Amino acid sequence: MNYKHHALACIITAIILSIIGLATNHLTTETLVYFWIGVIPYTLVITCDLDSASSVVTKLFGPFNIFAPFADFGHREVLHHYAWGPFVLIGWWLIPALWIGYTIHIEIIAGAVSMLWCHMFTDMVYSGCKRVVPKCVVKGVKYVVKGIKRVC
Numbered sequence: 001m002n003y004k005h006h007a008l009a010c011i012i013t014a015i016i017l018s019i020i021g022l023a024t025n026h027l028t029t030e031t032l033v034y035f036w037i038g039v040i041p042y043t044l045v046i047t048c049d050l051d052s053a054s055s056v057v058t059k060l061f062g063p064f065n066i067f068a069p070f071a072d073f074g075h076r077e078v079l080h081h082y083a084w085g086p087f088v089l090i091g092w093w094l095i096p097a098l099w100i101g102y103t104i105h106i107e108i109i110a111g112a113v114s115m116l117w118c119h120m121f122t123d124m125v126y127s128g129c130k131r132v133v134p135k136c137v138v139k140g141v142k143y144v145v146k147g148i149k150r151v152c
């Protein structure tokens, strides 16, 4: 799954979670802002794909990619794990921030973790579909879609 599709899936998920949070009174207008403070960077800049040298986010970080050592474990390994991924990708700033006594709102963590899990889930669904659906079916669907586009 590419960067644009991941970002779109995460933003749609964040909007749905925001609506649910507001409707169920788990979020207020103030905590909604904190939720989106967690959502935006973990959708656009700090994603699980920092473990791949060819990903868009790795190129954004360039030589300052502090997660580069995780690429040695392989793409879709540690940073794509449902527990270790958020621990590593959030812990690098959370632990020092808590250590110096900074107040961290739980909504920021919730926004960040939900976006990382959304990324992992969409990766899993996309890969699962690629494995389940035979290539000949995919080619056939693409052929039909091309034909429809030509007619329209």
Ligand SMILES: [Zn+2]
Residues within 6 Å of the ligand: 048, 049, 080, 119, 123
């Ligand atoms: Zn990924």
